Amino acid sequence: FRRVLFRSSRSNATNYVLDGAQNNDVYSNAPSLLPNPDALQEFSVQTNNFSAEFGRQSGGVVNAITKSGTNTFGGTFSGYFRDDAFKSADFVQKRVLPYQDQQISGTFGGPIVRNRAHFFGNYEYEREPQTYSFSSPYPSFNVDLIGTRVETKGGGRIDFQFNPQIHMTVRGNTSLNDMPYDSRYTGGSNKHPSSAIKTDRHSNDLRSEEHTSE
Secondary structure (H helix, E strand, O other): EEEOOOOOOOOOHHHEEEEEEEEEEOOOEEEEOOHHHHHEEEEEEEEEOOOHHOOOOOEEOOOOOOOOOOOOOOEEEEEEEEEHHOOOOOOOOOOOOOOEEEEEEEEEEEEEOOOOOOEEEEEEEEEEEEEEEOOOOHHOOOEEEEEEEEEEEEEEEEEEEEEEEEEEEEEEEEEEEEEEEOOOOOOOOOHHHOOOOOEEEEEEEEEEEEOOOO
């Protein structure tokens, strides 16, 4: 998930929770990890009247739970593709801007020891060649910048059921978003091509949780 806004609040006023733990970037309060959609078991969005456990922010709460393995081996494979052959002309540039998007995703899980230990893993790769155009009053500055954004995500979890009362989860996730041109500083009518900057976003997370019930 990307940033979510509630009731005209600021984009950094939303609390993101993943598998019961905080998932907020300490710098911008955007989601620290963007999990593979195929790895999500469920998610909920709360806009108000949430309990104290979901405090911390003045906006809403986005709470996501990742999938775990079962006693049966299984997985998924999916792809998503876009091409500028199916795009209409840009409203400002009056032409079709070169663009593509190729995305593949896979998951797999199953038992390590039936009824006792299970695993689940996921991976996603996205390649997005795109074009940033400029429309300033100075035609000599209105060039196209073409770059390819590459994003990879991966993660896994192992669940242990020691007895009916004690359950333990070990989960790890990693993501990399390599942007040759940051859209916040590239393209449009009020920017110069020299303002374009490269941005890389890395995120790694390893957690262990134990749940005990009576």
